[in-house]
Amino acid sequence: MSSLSSSQDRLKSVSATAQERGATIAPIILSERSAIGFALVRIFVGYLWFQQLFWKLPPHFPNLHNYIVEEAKYTIIPGYSFILNQLFLPNFSLLATATWSAELVVALCLLFGVFTRFGAILATLLALQLYVGLAYAPGEWYWTYGMLVLLGITVATIPAGRRLGVDQWLAPRLQAAASKGRLSRILSWLV
Numbered sequence: 001m002s003s004l005s006s007s008q009d010r011l012k013s014v015s016a017t018a019q020e021r022g023a024t025i026a027p028i029i030l031s032e033r034s035a036i037g038f039a040l041v042r043i044f045v046g047y048l049w050f051q052q053l054f055w056k057l058p059p060h061f062p063n064l065h066n067y068i069v070e071e072a073k074y075t076i077i078p079g080y081s082f083i084l085n086q087l088f089l090p091n092f093s094l095l096a097t098a099t100w101s102a103e104l105v106v107a108l109c110l111l112f113g114v115f116t117r118f119g120a121i122l123a124t125l126l127a128l129q130l131y132v133g134l135a136y137a138p139g140e141w142y143w144t145y146g147m148l149v150l151l152g153i154t155v156a157t158i159p160a161g162r163r164l165g166v167d168q169w170l171a172p173r174l175q176a177a178a179s180k181g182r183l184s185r186i187l188s189w190l191v
Contacts, residue, residue, distance in 0.1 A: 046110025061096035071133025113165010124152030
């Protein structure tokens with residue numbers, strides 16, 4: 001019941017702010033069913049990133065080298081090929097470790113709904129990098145990477161970890177602590 005009254009209070013506050021600005025657009029409030037739906041999307045996307053960890057397992061990261069070479073050949077941004085060939089491929093172990101670790105962080109954040117926005121932003125950046133490098137490679141369907149980018153953006157903009165996730169527990173605690181310091185405000189935004 002308290003979550004209902006707090007959402008009504010937020011609606012009144014948002015409506016008052018909108019009226020002060022002369023806005024005529026009503027705020028959009030997600031229903032509980034919609035929040036659960038977005039949580040399920042979040043879990044699905046997290047599982048997708050988790051599943052992709054297994055074809056490039058450390059310490060040798062099989063097949064990842066081939067994908068980076070493909071990215072360098074078919075990139076859509078001039079200069080990106082140079083960066084891959086001159087900076088990353090000579091330091092392949094470092095790149096592979098960073099890539100695998102970042103994808104693991106994304107998977108854990110999204111699967112468990114912990115610091116979900118951070119995981120979704122990282123997923124968006126990784127998906128953008130894939131789109132830039134592989135969207136027009138032979139045998140790749142360019143919409144795949146575009147959809148990954150859009151899924152990351154969607155999960156980042158909606159507090160999808162606040163249902164069926166650790167963020168549901170973290171959010172009120174971090175919001176209460178947000179007035180005490182910058183780190184708390186930043187962490188509060190990332191849940």
